[in-house]
Amino acid sequence: MAADLRPEITEELVRRLVAAQFPQYADLTVSKVEPGGNDNRTFRIGTRLLARLPSATGYVASVDKEHRWLPGLAAHLSIAIPAPVGLGAPGEGYPFPWSIYGWLDGVDLNAATSVDRPQLARDLARFIRSLHAVDATGGPMAGEHSFYRGASLLHYDAETREAPRFDRHAERIWDAALASEWPHPPVWFHGDIAPGNILISNARLSAMIDFGTSGVGDPACDLVIAWTFFTPEERAIFAAEVDLDDDTWARARGWALWKALITGDARVIGEVLD
Secondary structure, three states: OOOOOOOOOOHHHHHHHHHHHHHHHOOOEEEOOOOOOOEEEEEEOOOOEEEEEEEOOHHOHHHHHHHHHHHHHHHHOOOOOOEEEEEOOEEEOEOOOOEEOOOOEEEEEEOOOOOOOOHHHHHHHHHHHEEEEEOOOOOOOOOOOOOOOOOOHHHHHHHHHOOOOOOOHHHHHHOOOOOOOOOOOOOEEOOOOOHHHEEEOOOEEEEEOOOOOOEEHHHHHOOHHHHHOOOHHHHHHHHHHOOHHHHHHHHHHHHHHHHHHHHOOHHHHHHHHH
């Protein structure tokens, strides 16, 4: 991978980029969206558009991937996803391609003040099933562009085993996760179904954003939220609705364990090890 550039991304930079490349939007206000995310910086343009700019070299591959595949996915999914409006080019001192999307109403799950959590478990499972059911022919196979979401957990074996809280119990869970592979044709996965990428409106799931780690492969990585957000009771609802086999759930538990160990998230470690 190329050297990891991390440009400074400001409202003024985005105003210049929009004015130079999308003059039809030059008169619209530009305001930074908070929280802005890690992989991309997001800016609202007027009331119905947003700009997303990769924050570093490693996230650039997602730009073309989303523009190519999201329009086709959208027609088959149970909820809204981002709709590309324009593809920006490097310029004004910014070195990467970037995107304009339509604005999606709602607040992310972290900020939502009212959520029907059992219904969220059902709705999220239905979204995942609808995504996995989309024809994956020719889709981007899991790999570096998806940070190996959808691929084998072996990519993170050494990192997981070297984590400070990797004990014998964690080792049993990890080894069980490594003991199987997805035995079916590869399916579409989102790759980062996390509260910050889930939009809520009227207490219900309304949209899923940030398909930067999406691709085609093993869907186990899409189940991690079972431990990172849901209670055991909600997890059971989610699992029943998703309807995937025990081996896939073992790999999903491995994905949750890896992420919790490398981030030091004691609460999620406890949920996964319980």
